Amino acid sequence: MTHPSPKPSPRLTKVCEWLCLLFAIGLPIGVVAFWLAGSPTDLYSGIFGSDIMGELPTAPRTWQRVAGAAVMLAPTIALSLGLMSARRSLGLFAQGQYFVAEAIEGLRRFAFWGFWAVTGSIIAPSIIGVILTWMNARGHRELTISLRPDQVLGLLVAGLFWIIAGVLVKANGLADENRQFV
Amino acid sequence: MPMEVVVTLDVMLATRKVRSKDLAEFVGITEANLSLLKSGKVKGIRFETLVKICEFLQCEPGDILKVRE
Numbered sequence: 001m002t003h004p005s006p007k008p009s010p011r012l013t014k015v016c017e018w019l020c021l022l023f024a025i026g027l028p029i030g031v032v033a034f035w036l037a038g039s040p041t042d043l044y045s046g047i048f049g050s051d052i053m054g055e056l057p058t059a060p061r062t063w064q065r066v067a068g069a070a071v072m073l074a075p076t077i078a079l080s081l082g083l084m085s086a087r088r089s090l091g092l093f094a095q096g097q098y099f100v101a102e103a104i105e106g107l108r109r110f111a112f113w114g115f116w117a118v119t120g121s122i123i124a125p126s127i128i129g130v131i132l133t134w135m136n137a138r139g140h141r142e143l144t145i146s147l148r149p150d151q152v153l154g155l156l157v158a159g160l161f162w163i164i165a166g167v168l169v170k171a172n173g174l175a176d177e178n179r180q181f182v
Numbered sequence: 183m184p185m186e187v188v189v190t191l192d193v194m195l196a197t198r199k200v201r202s203k204d205l206a207e208f209v210g211i212t213e214a215n216l217s218l219l220k221s222g223k224v225k226g227i228r229f230e231t232l233v234k235i236c237e238f239l240q241c242e243p244g245d246i247l248k249v250r251e
Contacts, residue, residue: 177225180224180225180226181224181225181226181227181228182211182215182216182218182219182224182226182227182228182231
């Protein structure tokens with residue numbers, strides 16, 4: 001039985017590197033654009049789901065849009081920072097530097113920022129729910145708390161990356177020690 | 183007093199009138215690594231390397247590695 005080469009394809013690595021850059025820049029811009037220019041229907045349904053639309057007929061005010069954008073930017077920027085860290089690692093992988101400390105540190109930071117991006121994406125809708133319903137009459141304000149399976153999976157992936165980065169740090173130490181044997 | 187391993191490879195090279203370059207080439211290691219080995223700035227030596235060195239210099243491991251206080 002033959003096994004595929006464990007060496008990552010430089011072309012695939014390069015593509016992933018560019019995708020990371022694209023998303024790292026595009027996502028925050030997209031979030032701001034969505035919150036400042038998106039239709040009220042999209043904004044409300046993004047937070048509360050389509051079933052609640054009938055109860056929230058008022059369009060969000062400018063301060064609510066700005067606050068919503070600011071809150072949603074927090075997890076998005078965390079994700080962008082994570083993607084930029086991953087991009088640095090991918091750049092080093094493309095150069096054949098798989099076990100250098102900088103590449104491993106990049107993966108660890110990707111896991112770190114990924115964790116906070118997912119955590120932020122769990123918390124942010126609750127805060128935005130309050131912001132969007134702030135102008136409603138007393139008793140009609142909403143606090144939504146939700147945890148989707150993809151968010152749990154995101155936390156798991158971040159945790160796995162963190163552990164893998166830790167293993168790579170150990171492997172790097174062993175490789176360093178091995179280099180001192182002639 | 184703690185004991186330490188001292189590499190006396192340079193002495194053996196001089197005795198055998200062998201150039202470092204030739205030994206490195208025979209053993210299959212770089213001259214830089216051989217230099218590190220001669221100066222004792224390595225954590226260890228592989229059996230494979232030791233056997234090759236001994237084969238080339240016609241000596242025993244004890245001729246190039248000594249234990250001293």
